[in-house]
Amino acid sequence: MPAEPPIDSPRRLFEAYELLAAGSTRPIAGGTDVMVAITGELGPIPERMLDLSRLEELRGISLEQGALLLGARATYTEIRRSTVCREHLPALVEAAATIGAAQIQNRGTIGGNLANASPAGDTLPVLLAADAVILVGGQRGEREIPVADFFLDYRKTALAPDELILQVQVPLPRGRSLRFRKVGTRRAQAISKVVMALAWQDLGSAGWKDVRVALGSVAATPIRARATEAVLEGAGPTPEVADRAAETLAGELQPIDDVRSTAEYRRAVSARILHRLLRDAGGW
Amino acid sequence: MPTRTLTPGTETVERALVIDPGQRVPGRASGFPLRREGPAKLTGAAKYTDDLVFPGAWYGITIRSTEARAKLLAIEPDPDVDWSKVVLATAADIPGDNVVSLIKDDQPLLVPVGGEIRHHAEPVALLAAPDRETLRQLKGRIKLVTEALPPVFDPEESDHVFAQYEVSQGDVAAGFAAADLVLEGEYRVGHQEQLYIENQAMIAVPGEDGGIVIHGSMQCPYYIHKALKRALRLSSVQARVIQEETGGGFGGKEEYPSMLALHASLLALKARRPVRMIYERHEDIAATTKRHPAIVRHRTGVTKDGRLVAQDIEVVMDGGAYCTLTPVVLSRGVLHAGGPYRCPNVRLRGRATRTNTPPNGAFRGFGAPQTEFAAETQLNRIAERLAISPADIRRRNVYRLNDTTPTGQVLRESVAAEEVLEQALGASLYERVRERTARDAAQRRGSGTIPAGTLRTGDDRTATGIGLALAWHGAGFTGSGEVHLASVASVELTADGRLRVLTANTEMGQGTKTVFPQMVAAELGVRVDLVEYAAQDTAEVLDSGPTVASRTVMVVGGLTILAARKLKAEVEARNPGVPFQEAYRDDAQAHGATRIDQQFEPYPGVVFDDETYLGDAYPAYGWAAAVATVEVDLDTAEVQVRDVIAVDDVGKVIHPILCEGQVEGGTLQAVGYATIEEIKLQEGRYLNDRLATYLIPTALDAPHIRSILVEAPYSGAPHGAKGVGELPMDVAAPAVVAAIHDATGVWIHELPATPEKILAALRAPDGGGARRKGAAAA
Amino acid sequence: MSAYRFLVNGAPAEVDVPGMRRLLDVLREDLGLTGTKEGCGEGECGACSVLLDGQVVDSCLVPICQVEGRIVRTVEGLSLAARERGSLDTLQEAFLEHGAAQCGICTPGMLMAARAYLDAGGGPDEDPIREAIAGNLCRCTGYSKIVDAIAAVATPAD
Incomplete structure (x- = not known):
């Protein structure tokens, strides 16, 4: 039976901000990560908890001014069922569907996936590839953090201790394509060995622009593979480019051996799934 | 007897063991009894060990080594803690032999001071407290003073051999000489965890006679019984083991539960109250047995x-x-x-x-x-x-x-x-x-x-x-195992006219509770629901051997059939001309209980030499x-x-x-x-x-x-x-x-x-x- | 500590416990509803699955403060109506007949996941049934008979 630290359940955002400002407290939304952490076996038990479940401001999924707005408490199930997500960001729907199984998807939230900042967080490469912006807030006010600047180190983020994740904003540029692929440990309830998102805008004869290659489980944080992006930027998905991109990616990544996979596998498979995504995009 | 193939769902399936075609058994189970404890499992009414309530029970945990190999020099509880509110047990508290009784006497319940720690999850001390929060706080306050020893991890480098066998027939060298192709291969397999979904769970209740009653998740009540008697110096009556609903075993609850039962008992005897030891999954995987690599x-x-x-x-x-x-x-x-x-x-x-x-x-x-x-x-x-x-x-x-x-x-x-x-x-x-x-x-x-x-x-x-x-x-x-075990299974007609099958063989999902009454009912010619299956309680059933080795239906089931035949013959002999199913109730009233204890007899013609293999x-x-x-x-x-x-x-x-x-x-x-x-x-x-x-x-x-x-x-x-x-x-x-x-x-x-x-x-x-x-x- | 009120299997419940207590522990220890099982305590096995406002969740991952004012359904409430008649509900009956429960420890959670699937209008096709119970580990059955049992209930009566 895990520890039962005291918990506050504010109904309003300013109350939550006050509690956060008052000192060490750990937010909990769906609890799928936090409830596992409070056994004390996997690290220190939080002194105090902050229940986000009554903050209605953090809910909802909507489309506004060309951007998809996801409340921090949007669950994976809500994302999977959301018609705007399905229409405008199907890769995120795909990612949400690979997380846990029904029980986890019904509880886990996109804000939690970000805050937990696991290198294996399955939605995170999609958000990186989509140039998402994270709206955070606290007593000091609100600010926007591009997701590319959010992950600082292993499970460390740019979120200050007195701030909450409020919303994820995903710009939806016209003509952008976004693909997702997860290689997990099994077919459900799986943590990824490699997870990848690839985004681009096709300018026809001018090739691809704004190419994003984002990966999870291959570094201490979710990352973008910038050298590989550079190979693809301005190019098209030809066999030669795909070969070069795959080789560049394999050279660029520094994955590790761990309980789930090996460095060698992660490097090779990252290259191969990128190659496959490019092959599919090129139609060859 | 000829070999036959059964294609499930077709009418080729023989129904010889079906007794009551009039009984309502819809769906795929048609013709065969439904799982006996199924309704209780399906409604949540079935009680697994962790579901049982014992008023005043404390919780017990295990303090384990964190080293693969070391000499244990001292166990040092933090002097700043008031240990009088809890119970701490070490090897020094064991009244009998510090041994988990099995094939060899090499495994202690708890490593004694001066003894050798041989794996990183080895039990060294036990702690019981009225609540789990106290245990959480105190768990880290017991220091083990050790001196590291060089560990061995490669089985091929180890010089300590538990067992070895050699079996041969013919002339291998001549065989290779005559071969057109010789192929070599090396194959490796790693550990596999049984992963029963119910973790190991045991509750020990001290008795007024100085004994212990164990309620737990297990395959083999008599293994635990034997282990208790030896380590705790209990008589056969003072040690009582009751199997509760068991959420899977797969071998993982064959021998390990003896260790856990001993731990819970040691704490219960010292605390003079029931002690619950329910593993969490992490401990269960880290510390319990696996398939041999x-x-x-x-x-x-x-x-x-x-x-x-x-x-x-x-x-x-x-x-x-x-x-x-x-x-x-x-x-x-x-x-x-x-x-x-x-x-x-x-x-x-x-x-x-x-x-x-x-x-x-x-x-x-x-x-x-x-x-x-x-x-x-x-x-x-x-x-x-x-x-x-x-x-x-x-x-x-x-x-x-x-x-x-x-x-x-x-x-x-x-x-x-x-x-x-x-x-x-x-x-x-x-x-x-x-x-x-x-x-x-x-x-x-x-x-x-x-x-x-x-x-x-x-x-x-x-x-x-x-x-x-x-x-x-x-x-x-294997070999002469069954002969040495000499299992006994019983079928009883009670004085009040009930029919009971008594064995120590446990239900852990495979269907013992369903098929034993089914086989006995078929033999006696009565409806299957009229045959009871007695609890797996060492105070009630004799030792019919462990529930392992795919032996339950074959060996023990066979004994129940033989016992049923004898019971039928006895009753029918006392009531000439009346078939058993019509005679047994009146027979019980007239003659009291009849119980047949059927002991295993060697299968005819089966001979094995344990020495020569x-x-x-x-x-x-x-x-x-x-x-x-x-x-x-x-x-x-x-x-x-x-x-x-x-x-x-x-x-x-x-x-x-x-x-x-x-x-x-x-x-x-x-x-x-x-x-x-x-x-x-x-x-x-x-x-x-x-x-x-x-x-x-x-x-x-x-x-x-x-x-x-x-x-x-x-x-x-x-x-x-x-x-x-x-x-x-x-x-x-x-x-x-x-x-x-x-x-x-x-x-x-x-x-x-x-x-x-x-x-x-x-x-x-x-x-x-x-x-x-x-x-x-x- | 504060008091939390919610509905369990149709009946109001009130518990005065720390808000971070797991719903699983509240059910098993404070309310004595031991039909819900603990298998891993970290949301991997699904043995503790219950319905929370109709959605299947792992009750080991839900702090009780988040259950305030909500509707919880456990295995004990699965067949309330049926049990008054002294029988199982159709899903439980199908599990029994198909041999879908063996050791039974995953069964309560499995039934709740299946119930959520059926209540959401799930049909008899195998793939969606398998997806619906993918969060519930079973080590005994190989899943085939569980899938068959759920499909049998999802099949419209002819």
Whole structure:
């Protein structure tokens, strides 16, 4: 039976901000990560908890001014069922569907996936590839953090201790394509060995622009593979480019051996799934 | 008796054991009794150990070593803590022998000060408190002072041998000299966790007589009974063991519960109140027994047409830190190591050694899955080398009636190896599918697997493969085991006219509580619901032996049938002309209770010499074939096992649905063993020690499993049954590995066949040259 | 500590416990509803699955403060109506007849996941059934008979 630290359940955002400002407290939304952490076996038990479940401001999924707005408490199930997500960001729907199984998807939230900042967080490469912006807030006010600047180190983020994740904003540029692929440990309830998102805008004869290659489980944080992006930027998905991109990616990544996979596998498979995504995009 | 095949769901299933066709039994269970404790399990009413409430009970936890090997110099509780509010127990508190009684006396309940810690999760002290918060706070306040000793992790480097065996027939050197091809192979398998979904759980309640009553999750109440008597110096009456509803065992609750029961009892005696010890999953995986890792080396001589002429097989098992059941596991592994094949010249050698890792122990299959994976993969590689179909090479070598095994046992009856093989081939359209997968592979560019360099993809995303394996499983205990056990099972007509079956054999999901009354009711000619199944409580039932080794239905079930026959005969003799079902109630009123205690008598003609290891290693064998089809992702080497046709000869099917349930569940455990179940170790510690990292198949990972049951009855058992629990565990893993080879062209020699290993083999410079590794022409 | 009120199997419940207590512990220890089982305590096995406002959740991952004012359904409430008639509901009956419960420890959670699937209008096709129960580990059955049982209930009566 895990520890039962005291918990506050504010109904309003300013109350939550006050509690956060008052000192060490750990937010909990769906609890799928936090409830596992409070056994004390996997690290220190939080002194105090902050229940986000009554903050209605953090809910909802909507489309506004060309951007998809996801409340921090949007669950994976809500994302999977959301018609705007399905229409405008199907890769995120795909990612949400690979997380846990029904029980986890019904509880886990996109804000939690970000805050937990696991290198294996399955939605995170999609958000990186989509140039998402994270709206955070606290007593000091609100600010926007591009997701590319959010992950600082292993499970460390740019979120200050007195701030909450409020919303994820995903710009939806016209003509952008976004693909997702997860290689997990099994077919459900799986943590990824490699997870990848690839985004681009096709300018026809001018090739691809704004190419994003984002990966999870291959570094201490979710990352973008910038050298590989550079190979693809301005190019098209030809066999030669795909070969070069795959080789560049394999050279660029520094994955590790761990309980789930090996460095060698992660490097090779990252290259191969990128190659496959490019092959599919090129139609060859 | 003839061999028959039962196709589930058709009317060919014999209903001889069905008593009351008028009873309402709708759906698929039609004609067979429904699971007796099923309604309680389905409504949440069934009480598992952790569901039981004992007022005033404390909670107990284990303080464990964190070192793989060390001398324990002192146990130092923090002097700043008030320890008077809790109970701390160490080896010094053990009233009797500090031994978990099993085969050898090497494993202590708790490492004594001055003693040697032999694995990183070894129990050193116990702590009980009224609440779990106190335990959480105090757990880290007990310091173990130790002096590190050099650990041994490689079983081949260990000089401490738990057991070794050598069995041989014929002249192996002459056999190799006569062979057209000699093929060598080395195969490795790792740990496998039983992963019963209910963790180990035990509650000890001190009795007024100074004794202990144990309520717990277990397979073998009398193992615990024996262990309690010895370590706690209790009489047979003072030690009482009651099995509660048990949420899966698979061997994992064969011997380990003795340790936990002793721990709970020690705390309960010292605290003078009930103590609950319920493991959390992390502790359960980190500290309890696993399937033995093994290294199996084959050298096989065959003729050009694929007939085995020599087998030289070496088995090395990693016993872990203590002996547990290792000698018996090794013995079964060695005896099955050649596979179900005739070979005139055989040498089987095995040894099991000690390492500084948590002890390994019983797990469904008990040594055979390890060695049969090696045997089947070796045979499949030979077939490939000789360009013979895996089906044909088996047809040429498979045991037939009157063949002789490596122990010199002549198979006089109940040999269904060919039958299960042909059934599996037919049901899976094996040869036709194999032709198609071969065509597909040939059409793939380049090497047939990965066409265009190791970082690039090919035209095909996936490849399909089909694989075949065959296995045998000795029914019941090895050698003279049953004779030594001398089990007793009882059937009783009580004074108030009730019918009861009394055995120590536990229900852990496999259906004991359903099939024992079913068999007895059939014998007595009464409705099945009129036969009660007494609780597995050592105060109530005699020792009918452990619930292990697929022996429950075969051996103990046989005893209940014999007991029922005698009861029927006695009652009918007292009531001439009146059939039992009409006579028994009045008979009880007139004559009081009648109880038949039926003791095991050796199966006729079965002789085994424990010293020479020659003779009838098992009274009979079950036979199994599996055909697996897999789909391998050619980009990532992810494997999806699509279908498994599982054909199992169990001698006699008592209850088709429960029997199929055993086959399907065992098959999936074998598929998990083959593909994803893996424990990585670091300095003797399991890295995959949580459910997030030790993975078993989900419903989406599980293949379609089609079970075909075959009956080749064993005449020594009154019903002909040979057991089913372990058989399917032996055969599916090598079938999956063969299917992966069929899809990709690479042989995986080490389980599990993970994508990491498959991709590495595919990326090897010679494109899957593993198939040629170690091969040498004679 | 504060008091939390919610509905369990149709009846109001009130517990005065720390807000971080797991719903699983509240059910098992404070309310004595031991039908819901603990298998891993970290959301991997699904043995503790219950319905929370009709959605299947792992009760080991839900702090009780988040259950305030909500509707919880456990295995004990699965067949309330049926049990008054002394029988199982159709899903439980199908599990029994198909041999879908063996050791039974995963069964309560499995039934709740299946119930959520059926209540959401799930049909008899195998793939969606397997997906619906993919968060519930079973080590006994190989899943086939569980899938069959759920499909049998999802099949419209003819």
